[in-house]
Amino acid sequence: MTEAERLVFLRRSLARARIQSLELESQRAQQERALAEAYAQRRENQIAQRREERQARLRELQDLQDKARPPPRSPELEAEKDPEISALLAQRPSLKKRLRPPLQSAVWAPRSTAEYSRVCGAGRSATFCHHHRRHQHDQHLGRRDDLGFS
Structure with missing residues (x-):
């Protein structure tokens, strides 16, 4: 092998090594991009899941508060449920004023x-x-x- 052939061989080997290096660098960059996208997607999913869980807890809490809150009842309505009182009120509606509790x-x-x-x-x-x-x-x-x- 002459000196010129040896130089050509070395140049081609160096060119092949550079191409392989560029290909490896490109693959590594693609992997890093894929990892970054996967991380970002995972993070978005976690945030969305936490938001949904928080909203579900708030809804449950609101439901519990709504159930715990007794319906508004006035003494007049309670008294009117009594059959004797409702019969008296049917005869004399003016008695309804007296049902109201005194001040x-x-x-x-x-x-x-x-x-x-x-x-x-x-x-x-x-x-x-x-x-x-x-x-x-x-x-x-x-x-x-x-x-x-x-």
């Missing part, structure tokens, strides 16, 4: 502690204020309350 037996509306401290002054608890107001109301009506105050 003094109404349940006090719940107030926040901030509202109580504004009304009664700072330092008094909401519970004390509630009982104090009830006591004053009972005194105004001339009743003795259950604590023995008059």
